[in-house]
Amino acid sequence: MKKNFLKVACAAMALAVGVTSAAACGSSEEAYFIGASGPLTGGAASYGIAVQNGASMAIEEINAAGGLDGVNLKFEMLxxxxxxxxxxxxxxxxxxKGMQVSLGCVTTVPCLEFKNYARENEVFFLTPSATGTDVPDGEHGAFQMCFTDPAQGTKAAEYVKANASDxxxxxxxxxxxxxxxxxxxxFMAEFTDAEKANIKTASFIESTDFSSQIAQLKDCNFIFLPVYTEPASKFMVQAKDKVATDAIYFGCDGLDGVDKVEGFDIxxxxxxxxxxxxFxxxxxxxxAGEFVRKYTEKYGTDTLNQFGASAYDCVYALFDAMKAxxxxxxxxxxxxxxxxxxKILIExxxxxxxxxxGATGTNVKWNKxxxxxxxxEKNIVKAATNA
Structure with missing residues (x-):
């Protein structure tokens, strides 16, 4: 999607509606325009809807407070x-339609596609939730509010070393x-060979029968689960009478919403x-507590997750940078x-x-x-109980 192609597309659209000049194509009226692409339908819709909700709520608040020096912001997600x-x-x-700044995409694979077009057309984006390592590119305006996947592994290892060494x-x-x-x-790269020798690992491809993995991990009392909610919930159900009741299941952002998995009673x-x-x-x-209260009042709890909170923060961070x-x-x-x-926002x-x-962090900074x-921070979804 080269710039020349987009200019031709704009001109064609202008002619189609009888506009005598293509200058109107790309105008944002009298508002700053933030755009995004995300899953509003399909299996990942809960993530996209949360991002749409969180960003929209931030836009509404900013505009109600007078916008950016009296000029409103608007947001649209496709x-x-x-x-x-x-x-x-x-x-x-x-x-x-006039997008000036963007939240990119919600998930990594689409965001990598978005990144290509954003770079070609010089569009700055701050993604709330596309965690892939190839997503950020500060030199060309691709930024993240979320951690990259490896960064989550590194932080998890630091937590384990500090809090679960025994x-x-x-x-x-x-x-x-x-x-x-x-x-x-x-995660494993943060441990020495001697430390790795005391860590049991089990992998899977199909998430239906975890009997073999449970046999490998049943003696562990701290089990790291860098997986998504669906396989995690199945593993925990199958392992609940085999893994010690005082064990800890500990994951990364993929476990956000595990208590909402359909058919799973956490x-x-x-x-x-x-x-x-x-978050x-x-x-x-x-x-974070203020965001939870406002989001719940407006949208309920079905899509209350880090995706929405991160999108909310993205909009406010963009607003702060634009105002500065x-x-x-x-x-x-x-x-x-x-x-x-x-150029302005990269700087x-x-x-x-x-x-x-904001809701997802204090004194947040961005690297080059x-x-x-x-x-x-560690979030306890469910405390240990005697079963």
Whole structure:
């Protein structure tokens, strides 16, 4: 999707509706336009809907408070159904509508496709949730609010070393899944060969029968699960009478929402279930607690997760950067081009003085490569019970 192609598309659209000039194509009216692509239908819809909700809630709050020096922001997300082949058309449509800045995509594979077009057309994006290592590219305006997959593995290893050094450690991961294997590999890389010798690992491809993996891990009392909710819930159900009741199941952001898996009663699991993440959906205080309260009042709890909180923070972080740039005398207006915004925001997000605090972190900073720097926390989904 080269710039020339988009210009031709704009001109064609202008002629089709009887507009005498193509200049209107790409205009954003009198508002700053943030666009995004994400799954609003299909198996990953709960993630996309959460992002749409979180971003929309932030936009509403900012506009109610007067916008950016009296000018509103607007947000639109187009459905990609977690299908990267839908991204080119979504990107083209958003750019033709006047997208100046973006949240990219919700999931990694579509976001990598989005990244290609964003780079070619100089569109800055801050993705709330595409965790792939190939997503960020600070030099060309591709930034993350979320941790990369390896970073989650590294942080998890740091947590285990600091808090579970006296435990018998086990790891269950999905060997054919980039997310799971990426976290597993980064996690294991933090341990010495002597330490690795005391860590039991079990892998799987099909998530139906975990009897073999349970046999390998049944003596462990701290089991790291860098997997998604569906296989994690099946493993825990099958292992609940075989793994010690005082054991701890500990995952990364893939376990967010495990208590909402259809047909899975997390309270039937005697072990503690927890995960390391930048957002706690059970928070009652601070900015995270404030987000939980407002989101629940507006949308309920079905899609209350880190995706929505991260999108909420993305919008506020973009707003803060845009305001800082405008206050510094830079050309920030509803008519500022996406390419100019890209240059401005790269500079703002990578300057030493720019920090952000929100629902997913305090004193958040961004590295030159577009990755985020913040501290995750352990979230207990369900405490251990006597079963």
């Amino acid at each position: 459905d990609d159904a977690h299908d990267s082949t839908k991204v080119p058309n979504n990107f083209s449509n958003l750019l033709e 435990k018998k450690i086990g790891v269950l991961y999905k060997s054919d899944d980039d997310y799971s294997k990426g976290i597993h590999d980064a 309270n039937s699991i005697p072990q503690e279930v927890s995960y390391l993440s930048h 706690n959906a059970n928070a009652t205080t601070g900015k 740039a405008k206050d510094a005398g830079k050309n920030v207006s509803p008519s500022t081009s996406a390419a100019d915004f890209c 703002e997000f990578t300057t030493d003085g720019f920090t952000f605090s 490569d577009g990755t985020v720097s913040k501290t995750p």
